[in-house]
Amino acid sequence: MEFATSCSGRLFRTAWLLTGDWHLAEDLVQETLGKVYRAWTRRSRPDDPAAYARTTLVRTFITQRRRRGSSERPTDSLPEIAVPETDVALRVTLIEALARLDAKDRVVLVLRYWEDRSVEETAAELGLSAGAVRSRCFRALNRLRAVLGTDDLTPRP
The missing domain is CATH 1.10.1740 (Rna Polymerase Sigma Factor; Chain: A)
Incomplete structure (x- = not known):
């Protein structure tokens, strides 16, 4: 296919x-x-x-x-990445932190920020309202900050 x-x-x-x-x-x-x-x-x-x-x-x-x-x-081990990245350590740290979040928080963050979907696109894919996506993003980013121990995660509007 x-x-x-x-x-x-x-x-x-x-x-x-x-x-x-x-x-x-x-x-x-x-x-x-x-x-x-x-x-x-x-x-x-x-x-x-x-x-x-x-x-x-x-x-x-x-x-x-x-x-x-x-x-x-x-687990603590990640598969090898074939594509060279500019900041591998940061990516690995983010992926490990994402793995510690619950499934719904991880889905919202991956769709919104890694896949670069809009709030509306994310809401449509998850069957949620745009407000629910914004709220979950806000809470999920706070949880991610807590896991990472940093305040450096600044979401885009």
Whole structure:
């Protein structure tokens, strides 16, 4: 499927940021693409297939976290990053801090700030109001600051 090939990279990046685990991210993307394929064959194509796939990914992640409860814990080791980054230590620190947040806080921060989605886009993908997204972002950033022990995280408007 051409669509799966074209969007799997972005879906994987988002899944990896949400899960913090390479293999769980691969499983999440595979499950998401399976759900998208089933939906694709049952009804007409969505207006924005990439947005539909992201929404499916996020909802699948939240459902998995809810099912697994507290039985799984993030680890201290991260997979190697093939792309050289300008500030690797900062990225690793942020990813480790994201892993300590609960699933919904992590989803909101990843969509809003890492994926650079607007409040409205994030709200639509999560099925929340724009005000709920703003509130959750505010609280999630405060939790992230507490985990990092810094006040240097300044959100954009």
